[in-house]
Amino acid sequence: VNGAYYNAASYTAAYGGTAAAVTLVRGPVRGSGRSFSLWLDAPEPALTKSGYELRFTFVGEEEERIYNVTLSKWVAGAETVLASRTNVTFAEGSSLAIVDEGGTVSAWTNTGSGFTQLLSASDATFNSGSVGLSARDRETSLTTFKAGQLAPAAPTLTRTNPASPSESSSPFIIG
Secondary structure, three states: OOOEEEEEEEEEOOOOOEEEEEEEEEOOOOOOOOEEEEEEEEOOOOOOOOEEEEEEEEOOOOOOOEEEEEEEEEEOOEEEEEEEEEEEEOOOOOEEEEEEOOEEEEEEEEOOOOOEEEEEEEEOOOOEEEEEEEEOOOOOEEEEEEEEEOOOOOOOOOEEEOOOOOOOOOOEEEO
């Protein structure tokens, strides 16, 4: 995969957020600069390099699966690193995800016991667009690509009118 993007639908960070996830079947081997990325909120992926990118750059030996992880925003081809982490062990068969909750962009990994947050940054540059994949290694294999809207947070009950307890058969629930 080299710069593939999903253009059948555009997603928005409104109403709970948006996310994209993928599973690593086989990661890059040997050589500096080998990487794979998951993209989110790309406004015009066929025209310009813009949106949020979660990139895993291979830095280990062939037997090891060690990566430097970068969460960046790209605006018209210019990269701004929002958050990064070095020497992250990420095994083949694990999943990664990028999430935009409208003001907070985060990176998540799942190595078999559920998703845990890896990186997070405050940014509201983008709030909708396409999702995609890119890689700088012809041997990288990614599968189970998923994208979509996140469910909004459940409402919280704050009070009723009339106040509880009451015999009213049609109370207002406020929250």
